Amino acid sequence: MLYGCLSVALELLFLYTTGVNILLEGSVDDILMWSDQQTTTHVSCRTLLRGKSPRVAEAYTQVALDIIHRALKESRAERHGEPETPYVVLTLHRAAESAPASGWVAFDDDARHVVALEVAQRLRVVSATYFGKQAPLLDAPAHEPAQRPAWSPDSTRVLSFVSRLVDADLAAEQGGRELVAHLERLRTGFGLDQVELAKLLRVAPQAIRKWQRGGGATPENRAAIDVHLDELRRLESYFAPGRLPSILRRKDRGLNGRRPVELVIAGKADHFADYVERVIADDRTA
Numbered sequence: 001m002l003y004g005c006l007s008v009a010l011e012l013l014f015l016y017t018t019g020v021n022i023l024l025e026g027s028v029d030d031i032l033m034w035s036d037q038q039t040t041t042h043v044s045c046r047t048l049l050r051g052k053s054p055r056v057a058e059a060y061t062q063v064a065l066d067i068i069h070r071a072l073k074e075s076r077a078e079r080h081g082e083p084e085t086p087y088v089v090l091t092l093h094r095a096a097e098s099a100p101a102s103g104w105v106a107f108d109d110d111a112r113h114v115v116a117l118e119v120a121q122r123l124r125v126v127s128a129t130y131f132g133k134q135a136p137l138l139d140a141p142a143h144e145p146a147q148r149p150a151w152s153p154d155s156t157r158v159l160s161f162v163s164r165l166v167d168a169d170l171a172a173e174q175g176g177r178e179l180v181a182h183l184e185r186l187r188t189g190f191g192l193d194q195v196e197l198a199k200l201l202r203v204a205p206q207a208i209r210k211w212q213r214g215g216g217a218t219p220e221n222r223a224a225i226d227v228h229l230d231e232l233r234r235l236e237s238y239f240a241p242g243r244l245p246s247i248l249r250r251k252d253r254g255l256n257g258r259r260p261v262e263l264v265i266a267g268k269a270d271h272f273a274d275y276v277e278r279v280i281a282d283d284r285t286a
Contacts, residue, residue: 023071023120024127024135031138032108035116039066043111045100051154054161057241061165064096064115071119072173091126093170095119097163101155154240161241164188179211182225189232190264191245199265200228231269238276254279 022034043060047053071092076085099111099118108114117138124135164185171181187197198205201224211217217225236244248261255263260272 023074023123024133026120028107028117028138031116031120032113035067035112038070038116039063039112041112044109045105045111045114046109048100048111048158048162049155050152051158052240054236054239054241057158057161058165058236060100060111061096061162061169063111064099064162065166065169067112067115067119068092068096069173071116071123075123087130088123088126089173090170091122092119093166093173095122096166097159100159100162157240157242177214179217179222179225180214182229183208183211186225186228186232189236189244190261191248192261192265196261196265200267201225202267228269231264231273234273235269235276238273238280 022030026034039062041059041063043056043063045060048056048060051057072089075088095118096115099105099115102114102118104114104117108117121138124137127133127135168181168185171184172178183197186192186200187194190196190200192200194208195205198208201208201221203221207217207221232244239247248264249259251257251259254275255272263269263272
């Protein structure tokens with residue numbers, strides 16, 4: 001017991017004292033240890049690629065962003081706000097999207113580890129290219145074709161869904177533009193155009209454009225946005241990742257031939273969600 005506690009303490013001390021050097025200079029094992037300290041959630045990359053559950057996609061995105069935010073925090077501390085920082089932020093966010101399909105999945109299916117290895121590799125490439133640091137690149141272990149990530153017809157769709165979640169975080173990360181990120185999340189999540197988004201929020205299209213340029217929204221506007229984000233998350237939980245926009249555009253006999261998007265824009269997304277829950281319940285009892 002004492003040995004185990006001492007071992008953990010030494011690992012934490014190692015992580016604390018070396019900081020970003022783990023990402024730039026550490027071995028594969030060092031990076032795996034580092035990633036375990038950032039998040040305790042396990043998400044399978046192969047399960048994500050099967051594309052059946054939005055909860056898995058959202059959990060994967062959260063794990064990936066936890067890793068990325070920690071990596072950015074440590075790399076910023078070392079670079080002291082160099083002008084290339086926005087490029088590094090973009091590069092690491094893109095690692096979240098490419099990690100599930102990378103060669104690292106054949107080595108370790110845990111999203112924490114796969115994303116951390118992908119992030120470390122990209123940081124090393126950027127450091128060598130833009131900062132003149134000769135960081136040793138990581139070698140992904142060779143693997144047989146049978147060990148490659150299992151792609152399904154939904155893989156591209158689920159990665160596109162993850163990309164939208166990552167892009168929303170990127171918008172907030174690069175300029176503290178949380179409002180812009182939330183607007184884009186609503187627009188792409190529901191599959192709305194600019195005019196429809198304005199109708200949903202009960203404002204003129206000019207107000208949306210003003211917010212996107214950095215103009216402030218009233219507390220009431222922000223509260224409405226938060227309510228609709230909750231509605232979006234509820235609806236997304238019923239369908240495979242990325243399918244909601246197309247489903248909302250289809251006429252539904254159970255809604256008297258109306259398109260569900262009409263209910264969403266009218267502020268009745270909860271009505272459609274209740275309807276979906278009833279259909280699911282009927283299917284389970286049939």
